[in-house]
Amino acid sequence: MTGVDLSRGVLRDSSLQRSRLMRARMVGVDAVEGRFVSADLTGADLTEATLRNADFTRAVLRGAIFSRADLRGARLFRADLTGADLTGADLNGADFSSAILDGAVWTDGQRRCAAGSVGTCQ
Numbered sequence: 198m199t200g201v202d203l204s205r206g207v208l209r210d211s212s213l214q215r216s217r218l219m220r221a222r223m224v225g226v227d228a229v230e231g232r233f234v235s236a237d238l239t240g241a242d243l244t245e246a247t248l249r250n251a252d253f254t255r256a257v258l259r260g261a262i263f264s265r266a267d268l269r270g271a272r273l274f275r276a277d278l279t280g281a282d283l284t285g286a287d288l289n290g291a292d293f294s295s296a297i298l299d300g301a302v303w304t305d306g307q308r309r310c311a312a313g314s315v316g317t318c319q
Contacts, residue, residue: 198216198217198218198221199217199218199219199221200219200220200221200222201218201221201222202221203221203222203223203226204222204223204224204225204226205224205225205226206226206227207226207227208226208227208228208231209227209228209229209230209231210229210230210231211228211231211232212231212232213231213232213233213236214232214233214234214235215234215236216233216236216237217237218236218238218241219237219238219239219240219241220239220240220241220242221238221241221242222241222242223241223242223246224243224244224245224246225244225245225246225247226243226246226247227247228246228247228248228251229247229248229249229250229251230249230250230252231248231251231252232251232252233251233252233253233256234252234254234255234256235254235255235256236253236256236257238256238257238258238261239257239258239259239260239261240259240260240261241258241261241262242261242262243261243262243263244262244263244264244265244266245264245265245266246263246266246267248263248266248267248268248271249267249268249269249270249271250270250272251268251271251272252271252272253271253272253273253276254272254273254274254275254276255274255275255276256273256276256277257276257277258273258276258277258278259277259278259279259280259281260280260281260282261278261281261282262281262282263281263282263283263284263286264282264283264284264285264286265284265285265286266283266286266287267286267287268286268287268288268291269287269288269290269291270289270290270291271291271292272291272292273291273292273293273296274292274294274295274296275294275295276296276297277296277297278296278297278298278301279297279298279299279300280299280300280301281298281301281302282301282302283301283302283303283304284302284303284304284305284306285304285306286304288304293316293317295315295316296315296316297314297315298310298314298315298316298317298318299311299312299313299314300312301314301318303318
């Protein structure tokens with residue numbers, strides 16, 4: 198489903214495990230408690246998406262855009278967020294344990310995580 202447009206879609210409690218959603222347009226999608234375990238969302242646009250309590254364990258999120266997304270309580274354990282954009286995202290309670298954050302743009306839109314950032318933006 199490379200490049201698919203799911204913008205403004207309702208994917209609450211859906212299972213998209215191991216899905217290939219590279220460059221997907223998911224602007225404003227409602228995926229509360231969605232399961233994206235081991236999914237590939239490289240370059241996906243999740244601007245203003247509602248992703249509360251979503252599970253992105255081991256997901257590939259390289260270059261994904263989470264600008265102003267609601268990621269409260271999301272699980273990003275061992276996810277690859279290399280070069281992702283988290284500008285303005287709400288990360289309250291999100292679990293970034295062992296997540297790769299190399300070059301990710303942090304919530305303030307100015308700080309870029311250093312190479313080797315795992316679990317926390319350094």
